[in-house]
Amino acid sequence: MTEPSKKSPVEQEAERIFAEKRVWHKTQANLPLKEKVRILLQMQKDDYPILKKRGVLKSWEKPWDTQP
């Protein structure tokens, strides 16, 4: 006979969500290197207009004109 869980349904749901997030991060971490570089290059492009608008970038901070 198993003991009833002491955690509330809300706590259990939050735990499930956080467990899924951990799996997602682990999956991202374990991607092939080249795929991770591809993601980095895409992040540079995606973030650039926002950061440029905020005026927080230095002269050399721009998306790299290169491929993975």
Place this chain on the structure above:
Amino acid sequence: MSTIGDTFRELNLLKEAQVFEEYAIAGAMAFLFYTEPARTYDLDVFIFLPAQAGLVFTMEPLYDKLRERGYSFDAEHVLIFDTPVQFIPAYNPLTEEAVREAVVHNYDGVEIRVIRAEHLVALAYQTGGRHRIVRAEALVEEGAIDTTKLQSILVTHGITSSFG
């Protein structure tokens, strides 16, 4: 168009040409070898430079050699295949050890020296800064490090942290 592999290959050529004695990828790019990608706009490279005479240390001899080889600069960054590379001389015993013990990874057929994960965590704690600590903790949480090795590094270099 060039690739990141071309930039890595160039670092090996610069070492062969004795522009610097040794190197290791550091910073966000090094983290990428062990954990999920995080945005960065430059490539940090720790290096060993030849000993300099005199009391004042300068990067100019390195920059002169790079200029002679045709590289262009943007502030303190050297543009290698359009990737801004910042060369940072190993500046204390921890960074020297990190370069010496760097791990050779293979990126698309190019061998590249990268600071090992345990040193990245120790450097994050020694240097400080919220974003570095967050990345370091992600490495630890993902089990990407040898905790015995990390503890040894922290003790050796007198670094206090919540790890261990």
